[in-house]
Amino acid sequence: MKVVLASCSRLPNGDGDEEALVAALTRDGVDVVWQPWGSEVEADLVVLRTTWDYPDHLDEFLTWCSTVPALANPLPVVRWNIDKSYMAELASRGVAVVPTTVVLPGEEPAFPGGEFVVKPAVGAGSRGAGRFTDHAEARAHLSALGVKALVQPYQSSVDAHGETALVFFAGEYSHSFHKGPMLAQGLAEAESGLYVEERLGSIEPSSLQLELANQVLDEAASLLSLRRSDFLYARVDVVEGPDGEPLLLELELTEPSLGFKLTTEDAASRFSKVIQAAASGV
Ligand SMILES: Nc1ncnc2c1ncn2[C@@H]1O[C@H](COP(=O)(O)OP(=O)(O)O)[C@@H](O)[C@H]1O
Ligand SMILES: [Mg+2]
Numbered sequence: 001m002k003v004v005l006a007s008c009s010r011l012p013n014g015d016g017d018e019e020a021l022v023a024a025l026t027r028d029g030v031d032v033v034w035q036p037w038g039s040e041v042e043a044d045l046v047v048l049r050t051t052w053d054y055p056d057h058l059d060e061f062l063t064w065c066s067t068v069p070a071l072a073n074p075l076p077v078v079r080w081n082i083d084k085s086y087m088a089e090l091a092s093r094g095v096a097v098v099p100t101t102v103v104l105p106g107e108e109p110a111f112p113g114g115e116f117v118v119k120p121a122v123g124a125g126s127r128g129a130g131r132f133t134d135h136a137e138a139r140a141h142l143s144a145l146g147v148k149a150l151v152q153p154y155q156s157s158v159d160a161h162g163e164t165a166l167v168f169f170a171g172e173y174s175h176s177f178h179k180g181p182m183l184a185q186g187l188a189e190a191e192s193g194l195y196v197e198e199r200l201g202s203i204e205p206s207s208l209q210l211e212l213a214n215q216v217l218d219e220a221a222s223l224l225s226l227r228r229s230d231f232l233y234a235r236v237d238v239v240e241g242p243d244g245e246p247l248l249l250e251l252e253l254t255e256p257s258l259g260f261k262l263t264t265e266d267a268a269s270r271f272s273k274v275i276q277a278a279a280s281g282v
Contacts, residue, residue, distance in 0.1 A: 001279050002031040004043040004068075008053040009036045010194055015050050020260045020268035028272050030279075037064055045279035047072045047232070048255045052124050052194045058082070072232040072278055073253050080224055081253040084121045084150050090248065093219045096212060097248040098239065101151045109142060111135050115154035117183065120145050124255065125195025130187040141187065154183075155247070157240035163249055166205050166213040166236045167258050167267070170274045171221075171228035173210065175267045177259035178203035179237070202262050209238045212246045220251060232278055233258060233271065 003025060007014055013034045025032040035041060037051045038060070046068040054061035062082075065075050073081070080086060087100040102121065103109045111132075118138050119129035128145055131154055132138040142149055162180045166173065180199035182188055188196045205213070213236035221228040228234075235256035241247040260268050 001029075001276065002033070002043045003275055003279055004033055004035045004041050004046045005049045006037045006041075006046050006068075007034050007050045008194075009038070010053055010192075011050045012036050015257070017257055017259065017261050018049060018268075020265055021258075021271055024265070024268040024272035025275065028276060030272070030276060037061060041068045043069060043279075045070045045072055045275060047275060048078070051255045054082075054255075055120065055122050055124055055127065058122060070279070070281075072275070073234075074230065076224060077226070077231065077253050081220075081251065082122055083148070084119075084123070084250070085148070086220070086223075086251065087150065087248070089223055090216065090219055090251070093223070095216055095219055095248060096241070096245065098152045098155055098241075103142060103149045103151055105146055105148065109139065109151055111138060111151060112153040115156070117150075117152045117154050118142055118145075119150050119152075121148040121150055125190060126182045126188045127190050127195065128187075129183060131183040155239045155241065155249070157242075157244075158183075161240055162199075163237050163239045164203055164205055164209055165252075165256075165259060166209065166238065167256075168213070168217060168228075168231065168234040168236070169271050170277075171217060171231055171234075172270075173213070174270055175259070175263040176203050176205045177201065177262040198257075200259065200262055205238075206246070209246045212236070212238060212248065216248055216251055220253070232274055 091097045158181045166176045178201040190196045217228045235252040237250040238246045239249045
């Protein structure tokens, strides 16, 4: 059985977080290799991992995704999830999300009062995300982006508590990790050009956070007419709302970091098993 972990030319062998996964797959007898997205692939399954340069080559990336033999997550999931407008769809299903307005290029934005965030609808690694109070600056950022964007009130709880990332494999909860705040005033700077450096740690989610994450996966699966077990991997990023209630900040079904370095080896073993089941067409 051969499994390809898809990366990008800037990070051909991943970013180091997935060593435990490679070890677990190897231990289980799987032939596992890293390969940057874009060229021809031969494998029983291609798992999207550090493909983080795709926002600049979106059409090319999706075309490549459509040509690989078997993709995780599957292409319809990736197509839906790559555009953060899904936040509005989940909100309309009654999911508690960070209030999100979608702004099309050239459209006059309605900014919330106080501090708010402007970020590209298709984006990764905090690139292009900015935190503003000044409407003229935010408008200038929107036109500099020149693409569909999201506007959200800045959740100030993030400064103190960051966000909690809940990781699921085949729809089953696996583990969580914590991410510090990413946005200073103005625009986030990505030194690597690919992603803004993250401050990560271990954390146990609250039962309310877990409940929200489960609801998010159920609603996403229902919107896509899939079972939640069809999501080979999922990461649900949750922040605290103004009243301390959990709110969805991001549902990552495309290429999330899964925080293997921040948890026990069991997580990598669990993911290995799920990958093998998918690769063998079970
Ligand atoms: N509405 C918001 N309130 C507070 N912080 C935010 C908000 N939106 C984004 N951020 C910060 O910016 C980071 C990147 O935004 P996110 O929506 O997670 O996009 P991505 O991780 O795909 O680049 C988050 O990790 C968070 O620190
Ligand atoms: Mg994020």
